Amino acid sequence: MxxxxxxxxxxxxxxxxxxxxxxxPVSAPPRAALPSNAALTRDFMELSFALESGRPLPRFTRFEGPITVSLTGKVHPVAPRELDRLVARLRHEANIPISVGASATDHINVEFLPKSEMKRQVPNAACFVVPGVSNWQDYLANRRTARTDWTQLARRERMTVFVPSDSTPQEVRDCLHEEVSQALGPVNDLYRLPDTVWNDDNFHTTLTRYDMTILRAYYAPQIWSGMSQPEVLAAMPRVLAQVNPAGGPVKALHENxxxxxxxxxxxxxxxxxxxxxxxxxxxxxxxxxxxxxxxxxxxxxxxxxxxxxxxxxxxxxxxxxxxxxxxxxxxxxxxxxxxxxxxxxxxxxxxxxxxxxxxxxxxxxxxxxxxxxxxxxxxxxxxxxxxxxxxxxxxxxxxxxxxxxxxxxxxxxxxxxxxxxxxxxxxxxxxxxxxxxxx
Missing domain, CATH: 1.25.40.10 (Tetratricopeptide repeat domain)
Incomplete structure (x- = not known):
């Protein structure tokens, strides 16, 4: 139009x-069929070991132990309700030990600030997540340093998601779903994936069953921060046998x-x-x-x-x-x-x-x-x-x-x-x- x-x-x-x-109005997330475990393994590895820019990530990282997430800044009125809904889904569908906290010192801080301020610094991002910082000023002081470089992470300990405070309610919810999920899990987007928020086509705006399956695999006990790509790949058959038992064996991966x-x-x-x-x-x-x-x-x-x-x-x-x-x-x-x-x-x-x-x-x-x-x-x-x-x-x-x-x-x-x-x-x-x- x-x-x-x-x-x-x-x-x-x-x-x-x-x-x-x-x-x-809320509908139940659709129960779309999942790909085979071989396809899920290929997707998991591509999502987990590269950035959107194409830069490779040298090791697997995630949060270890219970996670808290908080809202700070000029919080949009819809955000508390939407965060509660999101956290409940992450706990139930992805088996992630996450709960709502109360301060910027939590593991994930979602900070709201005016869209004009965000655009001055990051013109092309509607909302985004940064590792290693606790707030906007911390980000400005440390951007383009090793502290905010995803490739330097050994494990995830602190993330901040930045969201425009003057967004629509739907935009706030969409930012929470995509950016909190990337703070927890994959930081790559793939154009070939149809049923996920991790695709730059931006059609899916809330986490799907596929996304929750990937996140459940992210926090499976068989893998942990610091593992190399071959080590994670070797563990995936056991991970997915637990996470998606109907997905069959992990056979040869077809690169695409x-x-x-x-x-x-x-x-x-x-x-x-x-x-x-x-x-x-x-x-x-x-x-x-x-x-x-x-x-x-x-x-x-x-x-x-x-x-x-x-x-x-x-x-x-x-x-x-x-x-x-x-x-x-x-x-x-x-x-x-x-x-x-x-x-x-x-x-x-x-x-x-x-x-x-x-x-x-x-x-x-x-x-x-x-x-x-x-x-x-x-x-x-x-x-x-x-x-x-x-x-x-x-x-x-x-x-x-x-x-x-x-x-x-x-x-x-x-x-x-x-x-x-x-x-x-x-x-x-x-x-x-x-x-x-x-x-």
Missing amino acids: SEAPTARASASAIELPLADPLVA PTPAAYVRAINRALGGVSSLGARKAAAREAIAISASQGWTDTRAAFGWFVLGRLELPTSPAAATNAFINAGTIYRRIPGAGIQAAHVDMQLAAYALSSGRAQDAIQLVNRSLSAALNGENAALMATLYMIRAEAYDQLGNIAQARQARLDMAQWARYGFGSDAAVRRRASEVAALADAGARTN
Whole structure:
């Protein structure tokens, strides 16, 4: 969605009483099938022994013993509840001995500070985790030193997660899930993984069953801080026999690395510095690399998705073709339902703007379950807004109102304020206006 809002916005979408922004409807985490233990071993080793930059890590590290995590700074109102939920899941699903503490001296400190301050120092990070420091000033004094270098760690003793205090509730929750999990476990992201927060495509925003399985393996008694890569690899059959007994034996690992050229192409396509034409060319380069590698996983789809987003402002037909290609691949991949839902949202928005209200409704209906399972409030609210406008186009006022009632459960948690909800409602209304003019 990229169309500018018009003066008309659905009044009923704006005037409905919106749900408390501190409380989002919650669904049980989906029980997606896990990969084989051979695949889990390959993933575990790649996630654990390299940084996102590609730098290798010389040893395995984790916290040893009970862990406490605290909130400091200008704590967002939603954070205590979301941290409690996260800690409960980590204890139950990953068997990690973690609890909520009360001060910055805890093992993991989550510090909230203004987004503007964070952007001045780290422009490209929405939120991030740093080893070896206890607060923001400590980080500024020791950044780019051995103390904050992941490769120098012997074991994890103190981590600080930095989160913007002026984020939406959903953004706060998402930062807690990704950054606290990386403080505890993997610090690498892999573009090829479909069902995880540890993927730079940023589709999954809450920890999945796959993530909890990796974290459970991280804290298995058969491995510990200081072990080398061969030592951890040798222990993985015993670890995964305990953690995932249905996963079968750990046989020969099939390597499937992502070439640096693909990562560079995706980064250029996503970056805002180059011209739009250069960014489109970079997305096409990523697509070509995927084809040359014979990939059928999320890497093959993501290039198409990025290209679709880039084509939207100037070539809706090309964007639609790119989204269709992305969605076709995503729907074949177990665990990629949330990715396919994002694609369907884009296609539904285009259908609405083209006057194809029934197509828009069908696309929304197909994507709602995955968006719900992913607890993605912003996506849920947007889908319901599209559904409401589509039913308006069809003259079905009762269904349109019900869609807006459904939207109201999610909107403020996802977008953060009434004003932000109105802006998104106006954007969707603009699509509906364009669609009405085509009929």
